[in-house]
Amino acid sequence: MVSGYAPCMTPNAPAADEPALTHIRALPSWLLNRASARGRRLVAEALARDGMRMSHHAVLSAVADLGPVAQAELGRTTGFDPKDMVGILNDLQAQELVTRAPDPADRRKNAINLTPAGRRRLARLAKLGDEANEALLAALSPAERELFLALLTRVVEDDD
Amino acid sequence: MVSGYAPCMTPNAPAADEPALTHIRALPSWLLNRASARGRRLVAEALARDGMRMSHHAVLSAVADLGPVAQAELGRTTGFDPKDMVGILNDLQAQELVTRAPDPADRRKNAINLTPAGRRRLARLAKLGDEANEALLAALSPAERELFLALLTRVVEDDD
DNA sequence: GAAAGTCATTGGTGACTCCAACGTTGGTGA
DNA sequence: TCACCAACGTTGGAGTCACCAATGACTTTC
Numbered sequence: 193m194v195s196g197y198a199p200c201m202t203p204n205a206p207a208a209d210e211p212a213l214t215h216i217r218a219l220p221s222w223l224l225n226r227a228s229a230r231g232r233r234l235v236a237e238a239l240a241r242d243g244m245r246m247s248h249h250a251v252l253s254a255v256a257d258l259g260p261v262a263q264a265e266l267g268r269t270t271g272f273d274p275k276d277m278v279g280i281l282n283d284l285q286a287q288e289l290v291t292r293a294p295d296p297a298d299r300r301k302n303a304i305n306l307t308p309a310g311r312r313r314l315a316r317l318a319k320l321g322d323e324a325n326e327a328l329l330a331a332l333s334p335a336e337r338e339l340f341l342a343l344l345t346r347v348v349e350d351d352d
Numbered sequence: 353m354v355s356g357y358a359p360c361m362t363p364n365a366p367a368a369d370e371p372a373l374t375h376i377r378a379l380p381s382w383l384l385n386r387a388s389a390r391g392r393r394l395v396a397e398a399l400a401r402d403g404m405r406m407s408h409h410a411v412l413s414a415v416a417d418l419g420p421v422a423q424a425e426l427g428r429t430t431g432f433d434p435k436d437m438v439g440i441l442n443d444l445q446a447q448e449l450v451t452r453a454p455d456p457a458d459r460r461k462n463a464i465n466l467t468p469a470g471r472r473r474l475a476r477l478a479k480l481g482d483e484a485n486e487a488l489l490a491a492l493s494p495a496e497r498e499l500f501l502a503l504l505t506r507v508v509e510d511d512d
Numbered sequence: 513g514a515a516a517g518t519c520a521t522t523g524g525t526g527a528c529t530c531c532a533a534c535g536t537t538g539g540t541g542a
Numbered sequence: 543t544c545a546c547c548a549a550c551g552t553t554g555g556a557g558t559c560a561c562c563a564a565t566g567a568c569t570t571t572c
Contacts, residue, residue: 220485226508231380236527264550331509347387347390436561460569
């Protein structure tokens, strides 16, 4: 891609004498890292009030959507390593939020199912997560949030 | 903050029957995590071609800006833990990109300085970092990038 | 001159990501 | 039928990253 000549405020055309730190801290990757860290912190703190972590919320959501589902399928959907999925499901099963029974149709698989307690818990977690995300974007107006999310989505989907 | 009623596309007003996974994956925190991970990967891969990591680039930039500077000050500026700063500077010093000499004015401190080789290396790293960031936002037009960065900056600065 | 604070350094923890291996089970082709 | 390969859940472990505690040396403050 030809860069053309960028407007004077874009970080891709730094002034020759611009401090290196100023340059770095204006990079999208740097800002995304900070924003992501803040989001993780806010969400993690919110979910921690319920004794849960983000991975628990994600997997519980996947189980809710995919009904009886094997662990490998959960891993493919949520992006967690099979090894980590074992631990996450151990936690969820210990709190009786999911059931883990051998699949009679394919004895290699475990059929993971949501319990009623799991469904109630998931509703709580979703609420906590939404509130944290509201705080994360508190600096933006509703219209700006929508625009920001649209742009962010395009950046993310460019990864596929 | 009163939520008012949001436009139908905002994730803060999920449809009652919306799949939990769809909801989670549309959360700002989720998208920011993915975008941040992609940025980290792109930048890390670019810098790895020069045998460096992001922390090396950041600290090297800070040294370039702050002239002779103590490690604690570098840590405060870049946000790295003092413990990690030791390792980062060990790496930079081993490649003779910085000098680390006791500060005669305050013998508790180390005076960190950039070497000529460090300055040349920093220029290379900045170029690699910029290219990776260009790839990161390749899906957006220049105007959209500017807008995205402005919004992202406000989200980040809301953290202070 | 004593107390408190700062400095660089070491050691350690917890969360997250990823890879390799293993025994078990299912499907496929010889 | 019987190899063979693939997928499954599980275990063990490596590496990164952010963070916290403690320590000895040194400086500042009162």
